[in-house]
Amino acid sequence: MDELDILKKDWNKEENQNFPKLSYNDIYKMLLKKSSSTVKWIFIISILEFLFWTIISFGIKDNESMKRLKGTDSETVLNVLTVLGYIVLCYFFYLFYKNYKKISTTDNAKKLMENILNTRRTVKQYVGFNLVFVVVSTVVVVLIEFNQDTHLEARVHEAAASGHIFMFYSKIILITAGILTITITILLGFYALIYGILLKRLNKNYKELKRMDL
């Protein structure tokens, strides 16, 4: 008897055929479970992203231009905006976490489809909020600076005196718009890359579920 036949004898012994028996429902659940890992990643990445921005904001707290804001209304407004931003972000974490919990415990295809759609909506709102937040806070700070920064005020008067006030304002607006466009493009690129991939996967799973449910 060659080696493989010895092995075959053992392989087919009854005690080596005892595997945990999965029920119909266990198998059905297995087919649904794929979404939960994607949603878990959405949750994890949103936290990492949050940490990233927090570290960045601490990093720039002490630089020159931030110091100039000290004592002006901008500082107060920025602080209010930051706190507001964090509150909204925390709310989004909560939503992401809730979605994750829901999806990982669902064993009903209809519910799972609803949850997938919910998650997709939450992610879109999250991205939308972040973009609007960047635009609003930039515009607000620029406006306040114009009213309060003595250095800037002097430049405005100078420009007014020499008759170039229109040029001066157009320049400021163009520069602000330029910086905003670049920031938003980078942010959009980042979101499209990371959340885009995850959402695409969710969408694929959603379509599969839908086909299965028809």
Add this chain to the structure above:
Amino acid sequence: MNKEQEHSFIALLERHQNIVHKVCRLYTNDYDAHNDLFQEITIQLWKAYPKFRGDAKFSTWMYRIGLNTAITLYRKSKRRVTTQDFDAVQFRIKAEDYDDTEEQQLKLLYSAVKQLNDIEKALVFLYLEDKNYREISETMGISEVNARVKMNRVKTKLRTILNP
């Protein structure tokens, strides 16, 4: 897939699930990996089911998809197996059931099989499952002659591993 198809698929899989378990047994070394592979094969089977025409037996088709999934997963993660892993967890051989020499021999044999590459393992798996060369060739998509040649090479390789 419609509801009816889905039902028949899950019922069939429920009945033949041991095939998937056995593939997992040969290709993984611990409980978690076993479960992961089981789920992955289940998903692949489900995705492929609409194309299953019934011209092959469901079980033959399961062997094919199961082995393909195990082989591609194995390639992706490039998991290499060590003998210690397998000794500890996989084949819960009860010591009292065997005399020392037979147990020892089986351990060596299983660990030798674990050292084979993914394709060779698939061949051994089908052989252990008592498939004839025609069935092996159908499942693996190679000719019967090729299956015989490959099988002989595997046997030689096993012997070399066992008696270096």
